[in-house]
Amino acid sequence: MSEQRFSLRARISTNNPGAVRPVLDRIFPGGSVTPAEGGKEFWVECDMEGPSARELNRALLSALRRVEKRTRLRSEWSARGVTERFFDYVPKGRRTAAPDLPSPA
Secondary structure (H helix, E strand, O other): OOOEEEEEEEEEEOOOHHHHHHHHHHHOOOOEEEEOOOOOEEEEEEEEEEOOHHHHHHHHHHHHHHHOOOOEEEEEEEEOOEEEEEEOOEEEEEEEOOOOOOOOO
16 A cells, blocks of 8 residues: 555543653654643644554554553544544544635735
C-alpha cells in the first residue's frame, strides 16, 4: 500500500499529562501540540504520512497508551478530500473534507 499524506486534528485526554507530553513532542516534532485549559488535554494539529488513517490512528494511540493506559484520542484524519473520524481505535465515520477557506484580504 502506498503512503498518503494526512492532515491530523486531534484532542488527547489523559490522567498523566506529564508522561504523555514527551511522547507527543517526539511523534509531532513539526506539529502544533497545545495544552488545553485544565491541563489534562492536548490539542494536536499536524501532517503525517502513512498507509491509512486507521493505521496512523492505531499507532498513535498505542504509543500514547504505552505510557498512560487511560489516554483517550478523538481524531480527524483528512487526505484526498475525505475526513475519517475516530474515537480511540473505533472509526466513527467518514465524510467529504471541507475545502480550505481563503484568508481574508
